[in-house]
Amino acid sequence: MAETDFKISMRDVHKQFGPKVVLDGFNLDIAKGESVVVIGGSGVGKSVMLKCLLGLLTPESGAITIDGENIIGISTGQRDRINHQIGMLFQMAALFDSQSVWENVAFGLMARGTSKSDARDIAVAKLALVGLGSEVIDLFPDSLSGGMKKRVGLARAIATDPEILFFDEPTTGLDPIMGDIINDLIVHCVEETGATTLTITHDMQSARKIADKIAMIYNGKIVWMGPTGDIDQSGNDIVTQFIHGRIVGPFQATAQL
Amino acid sequence: MNFLQPIGNVTFAFLATIGRLIVFTGTALLHSVRSPFYPRIIVKQMIEIGYFSLPVVGLTAIFAGMVLALQSFTGFSRFSAESAIPNVVVLSITRELGPVLAGLMVSGRIAASIAAELGTMRVTEQVDALTTLSTNPFKYLVAPRFIAGITMMPILVFIADIIGVLGGYLVSVYQLGFNAANYLQNTYDFVEFIDVFSGLVKAAVFGFIITLMGCYHGYHSKGGAQGVGQATTNAVVSASILILCFNYILTGIFFAVDG
Structure with a gap:
């Protein structure tokens, strides 16, 4: 398939910081409506890959397309248009401290011109979708638990009904039960929105639960x-070493560096 | 030749920082004059920078004026020139002490606060989150602080000028025995528009420097809590030094214009 046939396509992407090569000819194709999980150890380039997709980092070479449209080196206006169809759940939720829960969820809506009252109604509905009631909407992020922050972050990610959703370590820092609740919420929200x-x-348990396909990143590829399955x-x-968490194997060489 | 390597590295690092700062300043200024604007955030920053800095700037100004009157009296009484005290107080306050002391005090308060806030937002990915929510961080975070700093500092310094002159008046009248009406008349007769105006221009430049250093260091902070702490320190130190440097440059310019 050509890269234009995929919702998201990364071809031969290279990214390095000084002498450290992070992405080294990275390729990844994701079809419309597909749920792909990228697994890999710490520092292998997972977050860098995601930041390249979000336009927060610019690769040295290679091609990244969304709906067949190149997204490298585009103008701020074009980037905003691309970002309109993207929702993102950050690792630590990245909620704005100075804003209440509903303002956080409604932020993207209001940035796109939705009126305050409509945005608040949508925020309340999205919070209900992730299991949060009206009692939390006027709270501020510093009074929420880690699991609640993740839920609010998830509600914010889906608030604009995006066609694409990115999740950065959605279960990190949560206990196994809360982690599984977040996994269920992600599956539920993806089914509701039909997003890619x-x-x-x-987290292999998380990967098995939410992925249609799993990809393993190692040495920037x-x-x-x-x-x-x-x-x-x-x-x-x-892959075998990673999913079984074995100390001995190809990963050991990297760990000793 | 190895000893040249560290010199070269330091030079390149310095030039890279200057380059980054120039690009940051240009980008921030561009976004400060182009829509969309965030009036609610601009007003909030104006209150933070202007209103909440009033107590510290006011206290600094009144004590500066009081000390100035006392010290001037000590010197001027040696050659019977005590009558020049109102003139010295108003000139020193409006041209130098008002803007510089207010600049340094606001630098400690605001540059640190901006760097800590933006730095924390950077390391907790809130700045990245803004971008993914179709909001330009320069427009949302930097431009409102620039606008607030540049507009509020002259107002703060104007108030500091009045309070500083009041400090000199209180000491001169109630401690040194000056006639109140004469003191005020002397002050009013002596002060010129350029004295106050030059101080307010300095204040606007200092407001720009304070917010620029706070935003620049906060925006580029990295490495967690330690990085945010470093950014805060760098913001205050660099803002204070730049205020003193630009004070000399601006004084030189006004000296040439006046002369």
Whole structure:
């Protein structure tokens, strides 16, 4: 398939910081409506890949397209138009401290011209979708637990009904039960919105639950990608070591660096 | 030749910082004059920078005026020139002490606060979140602070001028025995438009420097709590030094214009 046939496509993307090469000929294609999870160890380039997609970092070379449209080196106005169809759940939720819960959720709506009262109504509905009632809407982020912050972050990500959702380590820092609740909410929200999703995580339980396909990143490249059900029979030493959390294996060399 | 390497590295790092600062300043100024604007945030920053800085600037000004009157009396009484005290007080306050002391005090308060706030937003990914929510961080975070700093500092300094002159008046009249009406008349007769105007121009420039340093260091902070702390320190130190440098430059310009 050509890159224009995919919702999201990254081809031969290179990104380095000084002498450190982070993405080294990175390729990833995601079809419309697909849920792809990228797994990999710390510092292998998962977050950098996501920031390149969001336009927060610019790769040295390669092509990144969304709906077949190149997104590298585009103007701020074009970037805003692309961002209109993207929702993002950050690792630590990244809620704005100075704004209440509903203002956080409604922020993207109001930035796009929705009136304050309409934006508040939509925010309340989205908060209900992630299991938060009216008692929290006027609270500020510093009075929320980690799990509640993630829920609010998720509500903010889906508030504008985006076509694409990015999740950065959605279960990091949560207990296993809350992590599973967030996983269920992500699956539920994706089903509701029909969005194309890309998630990066270390959490295999989370990956198995929310992914149609799993991709493994190592040394700046995707070394394996396949349906979630195939990961246990991937035949790839790096994938096998990672999903079983073994100390011995190809990852060890990286860890000792 | 190895000893040249660190010199070269430091030079390149310095030039890179200057380049980044120029690009940051240009981008911020451009976004400060182009829509969309965020009036609610601009007003909030004006209150923060202007209204909440009033107590510290007012206290600094009144004590500066009082000390100035006392010290001037000590010197001028040695050659029977005590009558020049109102003139010295008003000239020193409006041209120098008002803008410089207010600038340094506001620098400690506001540059630190802006750097800490933006730095925390940077390291907790709130700045990135703004971008993903179709909001330009320069327009939303930097431009309102620029506008508030440049507009509120002259107002603050104008008030500081009045309070500083009042400090000199109180000491001169109630401690040194000056005639109140004569003191005020002397002050009014001596002060010229350029004295006050030059101080207010300095104040606007200092407001620009304070918000620029706070925003620049906060926006580029990294490395968690330590990085935010470093950014805060750098913002206050660089703003204070730049205020003193630009005070000399602006004084030189006004000296040439006056002369």
